[in-house]
Amino acid sequence: MDVGRDVKASKLLHDFDRVVLACGASNPRDINAPGRDAKGIYFAVDFLTANTKSLLDSDFADKKYVDTKGKAVVIIGGGDTGNDCVGTAIRHGAKSVTQIEMMPKAPDKRAENNPWPEWPKVCKTDYGQEEAIAVYGHDPRIYESTVKEFVKDKNGNLKAVKIVKLSWVKDPETGRMNMQEVPGSEQTLDADIxxxxxxxxxxxxxxxxxxxxxxxxxxxVKTAPGRYRTSVENVFVTGDMHRGQSLVVWAVREGREAAREVDESLMGYSNLVVQ
Ligand SMILES: Cc1cc2nc3c(=O)[nH]c(=O)nc-3n(C[C@H](O)[C@H](O)[C@H](O)COP(=O)(O)OP(=O)(O)OC[C@H]3O[C@@H](n4cnc5c(N)ncnc54)[C@H](O)[C@@H]3O)c2cc1C
Known part of the structure; x- marks a missing residue:
């Protein structure tokens, strides 16, 4: 049941004393470059979800997934989700896998200004990238780059992506660092997907x-800091929908804290203990 489409919010608020929104944060950031309508461009979570569903439902027999076998795959985004795409594309037998990342490569060792016990800001090579190194012999990531254009063939199928290098330049007035394209640094990569x-x-x-x-x-969804009550009476929010894309441990913690706040709002007190 899709709340907001199949089920009206007003009905839930009428039938129940409290509603907790826990719908995640799956609204993907798009890349609005020319050629975005080319056939062969997918959002990562749609790709990953279809893959897992097809595996669990039929061991891939239903073919309801995007097959990367023999394809040149370009992944835009160097984070954890991008890494999952790298691993999945490789395991289906992609011809090549390239991962485009806007940020510069982090140092391999802690910098002087990043001592223990601070979180180490070092280059992380995750399982997908490790598999790429093992299979293709090199790290799939291209840093400080972004996509300028998706190139289509005459049938509208994706055939390449044009990328450009970025450099970080300090704005002399605000002191803020902005990204600028490096003139003449364009490069074209073969891309089927x-x-x-x-x-x-x-x-x-x-x-x-x-x-x-x-x-x-x-x-x-906005709440007071550390709280779960939204701007609408009797409606609470928790998990990624509250804090943005995060981790399962945070979703579990937030779920417990939100339950306590809901309990308090119903009873005037709560005996629920959040460890
Ligand atoms: C590709 C990827 C890989 C990740 N890997 C890790 C990892 O390795 N480790 C880790 O800790 N975290 C990982 N995360 C993050 C983790 O999945 C989330 O932080 C966590 O699942 C958030 O839990 P949640 O309950 O808030 O939301 P979700 O788990 O997203 O659950 C939201 C649920 O609400 C449902 N829903 C949405 N809209 C509606 C609606 N209108 N009506 C009814 N139902 C609705 C959705 O179908 C979904 O079942 C990953 C995330 C992504 C995208």
């Missing part, structure tokens, strides 16, 4: 619109 793993923009807006809850500047 592009997977967009460029981050997420909070939850699907039709759900938040259906309940009329306020969102913050990061497009997550």
């Amino acid at each position: 592009v997977l967009i793993a460029a981050g997420f923009l909070g939850s699907q807006s039709y759900v938040t619109d259906a309940f009329g809850v306020e969102r913050n500047e990061r497009t997550n």
Whole structure:
């Protein structure tokens, strides 16, 4: 049942004393470059979800997944989701896998200004990238680059992506670092399939619109800090929909804390203990 489409928010609020929104943050950030309508461009989570579903439902016999076998695959985004795409594309037998990352490569060892016990800001090579190194003999990542154009053939199928190098330049007035394209650094990569793993923009807006809850500047559902009550009476929010794409451990923690706040709002007190 899709809340906001199959089920009206007003019905839930009428039938129940409290509603907790826990719809995740799966609204993908798009890449609005020319040629975006080419056939062969998918959002990472759609690609990964179809793959897992087809595996679990039929061991891939139903063919309801994007097959990367023998294909040149370009993944936009160097984060964890992009890494999952790298691993999945390789395991289906991709001809090549390239991962485009906007940020510069982090150092292999801690920098002087990043001592223990701070979180180590070093280059992480995850399982997908390790598999790429083992299979193709090199790291799939191209750093400080972005996509300028998706190139189509005459039938509208994707055939290449044009990328360009970026450099970070300090704005003399604000002191802020901005990204600028490096003139003459364009490069064309063969691409049969592009997977967009460029981050997420909070939850699907039709759900938040259906309940009329306020969102913050990061497009997550807004609450007071450390709280779960939204701007709409009797509506609470938790997990990724509250904090943005995060980790399972945070979703578990938030779920418990939200349950406690809901309990408090119903009883005037709560005996629920959040460890
Ligand atoms: C590709 C990928 C890989 C990840 N890998 C890891 C990892 O290795 N380790 C880790 O800790 N975290 C990982 N995460 C993050 C982790 O999945 C999330 O932080 C966690 O699942 C958030 O839990 P949640 O309950 O808030 O939302 P979700 O798990 O996203 O659950 C939301 C649920 O709500 C449902 N839903 C959405 N809209 C509606 C609606 N309108 N009506 C009804 N139901 C709706 C969805 O179908 C979904 O079942 C990964 C995320 C992604 C995208």
